[in-house]
Amino acid sequence: MLDAGTVYLVATGAALLFALGLGVRVLVGIFREGRERSRKRRAGETERYTEDPIYDRDPPAPDERSSSTCPQCGVENESEFTYCRECAAPLGPG
Ligand SMILES: [Zn+2]
The missing domain is CATH 2.30.30 (SH3 type barrels.)
Known part of the structure; x- marks a missing residue:
């Protein structure tokens, strides 16, 4: 039979692992995007930060x-x- 303390520990541990998994996933996504961007920059594909034509005009x-x-x-x-x-x-x- 499970007492309340064990149930609490298991539930907290599961939630912690779930949050950790999500966090790792986000971090890996950020890391991958950064690598992709630096690869593009090295390849000479300049990124445009805006598509607004007002920034294309010469001052x-x-x-x-x-x-x-x-x-x-x-x-x-x-x-x-x-x-x-x-x-x-x-x-x-x-
Ligand atoms: Zn003045």
């Missing part, structure tokens, strides 16, 4: 980018900036 050249001059210190700021990057003075529109 605008610095002289083409619209800028606004700070009325206080005269530093050139990007037009998107609301405040001067140098002196934090509010930049007027345009």
Whole structure:
């Protein structure tokens, strides 16, 4: 006849083994994926991290980018900036 302590031990042990098996499976999966990626990298197959076409566009050249001059210190700021990057003075529109 099994007492409560033995049943508890067996149940806990089984659960522990099950969790261990799952963990090992996940680790092996991660390991395999990492090896596959490094193999691809060595083979020269570069991976793209995004398919978003916005990242394929070249950034605008610095002289083409619209800028606004700070009325206080005269530093050139990007037009998107609301405040001067140098002196934090509010930049007027345009
Ligand atoms: Zn400024």
